[in-house]
Amino acid sequence: MIRLSILLFGIIATFVIAMFGLTIVPKFFIDEGVREPTYLTSFEITEGHRIFVREGCIYCHSKQVRPEGFGADFERGWGRASLPTDYRNLLPHNLGTMRTGPDLANIGARQPSRDWHYLNLYQPRAINEKSIMPPFPWLFEVYSERARPGRDGLSLPEQYRIPGMKVLPADEARYLATYLISLVQESTGTE
Numbered sequence: 411m412i413r414l415s416i417l418l419f420g421i422i423a424t425f426v427i428a429m430f431g432l433t434i435v436p437k438f439f440i441d442e443g444v445r446e447p448t449y450l451t452s453f454e455i456t457e458g459h460r461i462f463v464r465e466g467c468i469y470c471h472s473k474q475v476r477p478e479g480f481g482a483d484f485e486r487g488w489g490r491a492s493l494p495t496d497y498r499n500l501l502p503h504n505l506g507t508m509r510t511g512p513d514l515a516n517i518g519a520r521q522p523s524r525d526w527h528y529l530n531l532y533q534p535r536a537i538n539e540k541s542i543m544p545p546f547p548w549l550f551e552v553y554s555e556r557a558r559p560g561r562d563g564l565s566l567p568e569q570y571r572i573p574g575m576k577v578l579p580a581d582e583a584r585y586l587a588t589y590l591i592s593l594v595q596e597s598t599g600t601e
C-alpha cells in the first residue's frame with residue numbers, strides 16, 4: 411500500500427513539475443523586453459505567408475534561431491536567438507525543423523533585394539549552379555518580349571532564357587517576396 415502511494419505521488423509530482431517548468435515559469439519570461447513583431451501587418455505579407463505554407467518551404471527551411479553557444483546558428487549569421495513573441499499573430503507558427511536550406515527567420519535583413527528573391531524562386535540554379543532548392547516557376551508569368559512595355563523580365567542566365575519571351579513575377583511571387591523581405595527580426599530592446 412505504501413508503495414502504491416509513493417508511485418502515485420511520483421506520477422503526480424512529475425506532472426506538476428513538468429507543468430511548472432514547461433508552461434508556468436516560461437510564461438513570466440515570454441514578454442521580456444520584446445516589441446510587437448511586424449509579421450502579417452499587410453495583405454501582401456499575409457498572402458505571402460499563406461503561399462510559403464502552401465509551397466512547403468518549411469520542409470527545407472526552419473524559422474527558429476538557436477541561442478549563441480547552441481549549435482552554429484550564430485556563427486552562420488542567421489540572427490539573434492528566436493523568442494516566443496517572434497511568432498505572435500502567426501498561424502500556423504511553422505517554426506520548422508528541417509534545415510536542408512538556411513534558416514529564414516532573418517532573411518529580410520540578409521537579403522532585402524526583391525529581384526534576388528524572384529530569381530531564386532523562379533530558378534535557384536540561376537544563382538547557384540549546384541542548388542538543390544526546387545524551382546517554383548508557377549509563381550511567374552511568361553510574356554512575349556513586346557508585351558507589357560516598360561516592365562523588364564527577370565535577368566536570367568542564357569540557359570534559362572526562353573527565346574523571344576520574358577518572365578515576370580505573378581502576384582503570388584510578389585506576395586511571397588514581400589513576406590520573405592518582411593522576415594527581419596525585431597530588436598529585443600536590450601541590445
Ligand code: HEC
Binds near residue numbers: 469
Ligand atoms: C528541397 C529543399 C528546399 C525547398 C523545398 C525550398 N528550399 Fe529554399 N533553399 C534550399 C537550399 C538547399 C538553399 C541553399 C542555397 C541553394 O542551394 O540554393 C536554399 C536557399 C534559399 C534562400 C536563400 C537563403 C540565404 O540565406 O541566402 C531563400 C530565401 C529560400 N531558399 C527560400 C525558399 C522559399 C520561399 C521556398 C518555398 C517557396 C523554398 N526556399 C523551398 C532548399 C529548399
